[in-house]
Amino acid sequence: MPADSAATPSPSIPLNGRARAHIGDHPVYRALPPDTRRRLLAEGTEIELRSDAPQPLDRDHLWFVLSGVLGAFPADSEVCVAQVVSGAVYGWEHALGFSGSAAQVRPVLDVRVFRVPATAAREALGYDWLARFVALQAVQRLTFLEQEAACNASHRVSERLAKWLLRLHLGGNGAPLRLNQAQLAAMLGVQRTSINAAARSLQAMGGVRFTRGKASILDVPKLTAGSCRCGATH
Incomplete structure (x- = not known):
């Protein structure tokens, strides 16, 4: 999957202009254990970011995308190499304490996100669970990049x-x-x-x-x- 996406968008997340999606609608959040959900809800904050936001997302948080799309851009480049869409999450590697990719992640479309301190996510979920999940993400990301390279070389x-x-x-x-x-x-x-x-x-x-x-x-x-x-x- 692109970047740190963790799930495909959920049909329960409304279209733009309808009732606002809440963190409780997010498919990844819903899949977490009840104790973890309560911890993240208590320490998280919902914020909005415009597509013209100049600063990339920081690496001190886990970002649950409620609406809109984030893009990953290599340093000093405007080429978007991956997307993090509604219903996905960015920042799992940061929750483990790793710096992860050097790419900058920022909004491509206006987004609403639920931002949780990375340390809180790590403490709530446990290092072993996060390590297995990030390993799976790495394999999925490599597959995506291989598909994109082949696409760029062969399609109009x-x-x-x-x-x-x-x-x-x-x-x-x-x-x-x-x-x-x-x-x-x-x-x-x-x-x-x-x-x-x-x-x-x-x-x-x-x-x-x-x-x-x-x-x-x-x-x-x-x-x-x-x-x-x-x-x-x-």
Whole structure:
């Protein structure tokens, strides 16, 4: 799975604009032992982060994503190498006391997160449980990166763009995609002219509409048809 994601989005987490999701709706939180849930609830804080937030997430906390999407970016790069979506968690390695990847994690879409001190998570869950879980995450992350490398080498920019738009749309539970074409080009690591051509192709199919600073998903099946579907979760 991308970055430190721990689960696919839960249908119980409402779409953007409906009733606000609570930490009690989060699928990973619900799966934890009752004593652990009570400890994390007592020490955690719900906060909102805008997509233009300049600072990356710190490594002193465990971050439960309630809505929106986080992205992982290598230092001094705008290429997004992984996403942490609604219903997932970032920071398991930090809870173990490891620094983890050097990538900076920050919002791609506006997000609401439940932030828990990493030390509290480690004390509540235990080192052995966390160590086994992080080992599993490492294997899943390697598989994801292998899939992405193969995708980048073999598929057209329009197919990759469609895949990323679907990931953001579904991973953010339908939250508005306030991303311009320059940002999308940087995230995918391609030229702006390539994104322009890909955007025109996807718009002609009727799957998406691009306006200034925003991508609106019009038809998920049509956008899916134009996607390479690598690592598809839909």
